[in-house]
Amino acid sequence: MLELKDICVSFRSERQDRVFGHTRQQVLFDVSLSVKKGTCLGILGESGSGKSTMGRVLCGLLRPDSGEALLDGIPVYGSRAGRRNLQNKLSVVFQDYTTSANPRFRVKDVIGEGLTVRERREKRRLDRPREIARLLELVGLPADFAGRFPHELSGGQLQRVCIARAVACSPEVILFDEAISSLDAHTQVQIMDLLRELKEKLGLTYVFITHDLTSITYLCDDVLFLYQGHVTEYLPVSRISETKDEYARRLLESIVVFDTEERKDAV
Numbered sequence: 001m002l003e004l005k006d007i008c009v010s011f012r013s014e015r016q017d018r019v020f021g022h023t024r025q026q027v028l029f030d031v032s033l034s035v036k037k038g039t040c041l042g043i044l045g046e047s048g049s050g051k052s053t054m055g056r057v058l059c060g061l062l063r064p065d066s067g068e069a070l071l072d073g074i075p076v077y078g079s080r081a082g083r084r085n086l087q088n089k090l091s092v093v094f095q096d097y098t099t100s101a102n103p104r105f106r107v108k109d110v111i112g113e114g115l116t117v118r119e120r121r122e123k124r125r126l127d128r129p130r131e132i133a134r135l136l137e138l139v140g141l142p143a144d145f146a147g148r149f150p151h152e153l154s155g156g157q158l159q160r161v162c163i164a165r166a167v168a169c170s171p172e173v174i175l176f177d178e179a180i181s182s183l184d185a186h187t188q189v190q191i192m193d194l195l196r197e198l199k200e201k202l203g204l205t206y207v208f209i210t211h212d213l214t215s216i217t218y219l220c221d222d223v224l225f226l227y228q229g230h231v232t233e234y235l236p237v238s239r240i241s242e243t244k245d246e247y248a249r250r251l252l253e254s255i256v257v258f259d260t261e262e263r264k265d266a267v
């Protein structure tokens with residue numbers, strides 16, 4: 001289980017009214033959550049609400065000012081064992097697949113980065129060509145893509161490669177930070193179908209950061225709404241229509257309007 005307990009994060013910001021000195025801008029306020037094994041938690045909020053900051057705390061990249069991040073009961077920060085536990089079990093897929101895949105690497109090398117993590121953990125060498133072919137098949141790409149460079153792939157194909165890299169180290173948890181936001185609507189659905197399939201097949205746990213409510217309802221079991229660094233609602237997706245959160249209500253209403261118009265068009 002992945003947990004955050006009363007997480008507070010602030011960043012240093014330069015003061016405008018003094019030549020020297022600075023203040024701190026608080027970005028997360030007592031954020032708590034828990035993601036049970038095999039489930040998907042969606043984190044939703046408008047731009048600047050603190051979603052990525054929360055993602056960075058979850059994946060071990062940003063030590064909070066206070067509070068605790070735990071994976072299977074082991075604190076993520078404060079000990080090498082905690083960091084190693086996280087590195088062994090958690091992978092991340094970012095929004096910008098164009099920069100997260102090294103443009104000089106072939107697909108086999110991009111996926112190879114994930115395999116290296118697994119080789120180090122399992123202290124054995126893997127049959128790389130076989131593993132790369134298996135992973136490409138798992139994400140719905142032909143084996144001969146292994147020799148291609150990132151610029152020879154479409155956005156959707158490259159994001160599939162990044163997903164293969166994330167899966168290559170046999171993680172238990174994958175954090176997706178706006179991982180489908182840059183793709184067109186049709187490709188988004190294809191990638192979400194792939195993510196659902198992988199979750200079932202590999203027994204994965206997901207944290208899915210997005211500003212898009214539709215993808216949350218498609219993919220997630222629970223949803224957490226973040227507004228200016230505060231958790232304003234945290235509930236199962238099946239009860240999302242009961243939300244009192246104003247931002248969530250606005251998003252829900254916009255979806256209802258969209259549906260009605262579609263139905264009107266269809267008549």
Ligand SMILES: Nc1ncnc2c1ncn2[C@@H]1O[C@H](COP(=O)(O)OP(=O)(O)OP(=O)(O)O)[C@@H](O)[C@H]1O
Pocket residue numbers: 011012027045046047048049050051052053054211
């Ligand atoms: N390293 C940093 N130093 C200073 N301020 C930061 C830093 N990282 C984030 N912030 C600030 O923290 C706030 C939250 O940023 P964050 O990236 O977490 O929001 P977000 O909800 O992910 O936004 P978006 O959806 O636009 O990516 C913003 O006001 C941002 O300017």
